[in-house]
Amino acid sequence: MKKTILHCDLNCFFASVEMLYHPEYRNVPMAVAGDPEKRHGIILAKNVPAKKKGIRTAETINEALQKCPELIILKPDYHSYEYFSERVRDLYYEYTDRIEPFGVDECWLDISGSLSYFGGAEAIVSSLLNRIREEIGLTLSIGVSFNKVYAKLGSDMAKEDDFCRIDSLDDIRHLSASKLLFIGSHTCEILKSHGIYTIGDLADHPMGYLENILGKAGKTLYCYANGIGSDEITRYDHEAEMPKSISCCHTAERDLCSLDDFKIVLTMLCDEVATRLRKQGLYYRKVHLLLRTKQLKVRTMQMSLKENSDLAKDIYDNALALFERNADFSIPYRSIGVSVSDLSYQKQYRQTSLFEESAYSIRQKKQELAMQQIRDRFGKDAIVSLRVMEDQTLSRIGLKNNEPFEEVIHQ
């Protein structure tokens, strides 16, 4: 039996929260943007009047101001966004316990089990739209379909405070392939060079052909286009939720031009990731490194460990090894990110050998725990590695100001 899956996307979420508390910004062009001094100066969200002036998300503040000099720019208030995200999610729980968050403002909901109780998908959708507008003061677009990919497409097609239902491939056959989840500009160009322009074209090509031109991703995109699979939404448990990965990414105040710069930021990121891991009692097996160059090109690399760990030192050593093996400083880096995955609650034990320094890791863990306890009690800047103190500019963000790092936790 086909499932009923909703994709709920809060409309211009950051801007909507700001307008909720500042109704005077509702009818003037307004955007939420990062701090240019910290080199986060891009547009994160904009309201409808700003959209009409041609402001786009992710463009720089300068570009936006050139298009619209009267644009009001607000600093993001992440605590408020988290609060509203949580409130909206709590409201979703009144309809189903199968919820899969996708970022702070999007969620997939599997409502197959609650259809008869609430009187059908349309009743649930209209109740959600009404309640979120009246009780929370935000609006959302909802996509209704039988799998996650089509539901996401539906919410993209739906107007503000409305929904769009996709029942079959025929409803979306004519849409550009770039509208499909995970088809970026690069993949889109490859597809176009093979004469694939629409989702219908993509669905009609054999899977083997797509695999030939796109590799592994070909199979995934074939399934996405044909609406095959991707209908599993795991039950989201408040108590025992286990993230798939824990990441921490940081844009430095100046470009990272040497290995010493890189090590400073890496140390801070690894400390942060390991702290979050240990707070949830998790161990990781894989380490990922993300590098974003000055030209905003992104490179990612990953490696697996022999045994799982929860040490910052292991993340650091492996991320550094990844960097030294795969990258250099021919181009300066704007930001770096560290992520750990393949998480488990259990430490794997294995036979120790005579020559292994098992005592070393025990000592390291004691040291990291001691540092964590000091930070919990006296603040993040109470104790830092000597390396981090070498460059005040690079170490300023995140530690001295006690500001949160940019964080992504994939559920």
Add this chain to the structure above:
Amino acid sequence: MIRKYVDVICLNDKGGNVKPLFLIWEDDKKIPIKKVKEICPRASLKVGGSGLRYTCVFEPNRIRHLYYDRGKWYVEMNDHVV
């Protein structure tokens, strides 16, 4: 209309419920809240804000909405009154 934050004296009962008892106005006058008719989550679109809306009866037939939003209380006010 504007959002006007106010001081409120409340009763936190054993069940964890919060009941506003008095609203303290600008002249330090304590205005008793006789009855809370309804409590529901609501956004205040007129003045901005979102939280729990308490529909309070202040004097016979004087009903006003009191909003509780992340630890603060506010009422909706006409600009010319303030």
